[in-house]
Amino acid sequence: MSAETTSLSARTDRRRALISLTPLIDVVFILLVFFMLASSFLDWRAIDLSPPVKAGGGAPLEGSLLIDIRVDTLGLAGEVMNLEALAARVGGLTAGKPDRPVILRPAADVSLQRTVEVLDRLKATGVTGMSLIRGRDSL
Amino acid sequence: MNRLAARRRARQSGDDSVLPLINVVFLLLIFFMLAGRLASGDPFEIAPPKSLTDGDPRAQEMLVLLSGDGRIAVDGEVVEREALAGVLKTASAAQVRLKADGGVNAVEVVALMELLRDAGVESLDLLTLPAAR
Numbered sequence: 001m002s003a004e005t006t007s008l009s010a011r012t013d014r015r016r017a018l019i020s021l022t023p024l025i026d027v028v029f030i031l032l033v034f035f036m037l038a039s040s041f042l043d044w045r046a047i048d049l050s051p052p053v054k055a056g057g058g059a060p061l062e063g064s065l066l067i068d069i070r071v072d073t074l075g076l077a078g079e080v081m082n083l084e085a086l087a088a089r090v091g092g093l094t095a096g097k098p099d100r101p102v103i104l105r106p107a108a109d110v111s112l113q114r115t116v117e118v119l120d121r122l123k124a125t126g127v128t129g130m131s132l133i134r135g136r137d138s139l
Numbered sequence: 140m141n142r143l144a145a146r147r148r149a150r151q152s153g154d155d156s157v158l159p160l161i162n163v164v165f166l167l168l169i170f171f172m173l174a175g176r177l178a179s180g181d182p183f184e185i186a187p188p189k190s191l192t193d194g195d196p197r198a199q200e201m202l203v204l205l206s207g208d209g210r211i212a213v214d215g216e217v218v219e220r221e222a223l224a225g226v227l228k229t230a231s232a233a234q235v236r237l238k239a240d241g242g243v244n245a246v247e248v249v250a251l252m253e254l255l256r257d258a259g260v261e262s263l264d265l266l267t268l269p270a271a272r
Contacts, residue, residue, distance in 0.1 A: 039175020
């Protein structure tokens with residue numbers, strides 16, 4: 001009985017001597033620091049856009065909606081309105097025709113953030129085929 | 140003799156108290172390996188636009204960056220404006236992710252999109268970050 005216990009403790013002693021804990025901890029810490037520094041938790045989202053249509057390219061633009069984005073107002077077919085009214089109007093016009101193209105034309109001093117807000121709101125109403133163009137004056 | 144035994148016990152108990160530490164470190168390691176995504180750093184800082192959209196970016200062929208001061212990078216390499224058309228032509232990607240600064244003029248982004256269209260791009264994803272609630 002006592003011989004058995006001594007041989008058992010000898011075996012565990014040998015195992016403990018074989019894999020020393022300190023280098024293992026070193027390696028694990030290095031891996032941990034690497035993954036902490038190299039990984040990113042940014043949650044990227046994407047807005048799907050079509051490339052801008054070519055001016056005078058002959059592509060039929062009939063039936064597409066043209067929305068003017070200005071710094072504090074929006075325009076649809078020459079009518080000035082705010083974002084909520086525009087979303088309701090566009091939602092009504094594209095109801096049943098979800099792939100009806102919607103073209104947004106930001107004015108020269110509009111930031112991308114403002115454009116993205118409009119894109120967001122229109123996407124929430126179910127518009128899918130959105131693209132951006134720029135006006136002739138901002139070339 | 141008695142002191143020797145006490146020291147050995149102390150060393151053993153020190154060894155044992157390392158084990159929970161290793162457990163925690165392993166857990167952290169596995170968490171960071173699984174939860175984080177390895178991201179290649181961008182060549183310049185970009186503050187992307189905030190949006191409420193929930194579209195997941197698709198895996199796409201090319202990543203184009205446009206910084207707030209007008210610098211452009213394609214797939215992590217800064218490209219001069221004059222050389223851009225050539226670089227885009229040789230890359231000839233049909234799907235592109237576009238990461239642009241939220242403060243940049245929208246007209247500049249559209250100009251970049253026109254260049255991409257001329258290079259044969261058929262669809263592009265505008266990358267955004269979710270707005271903080």
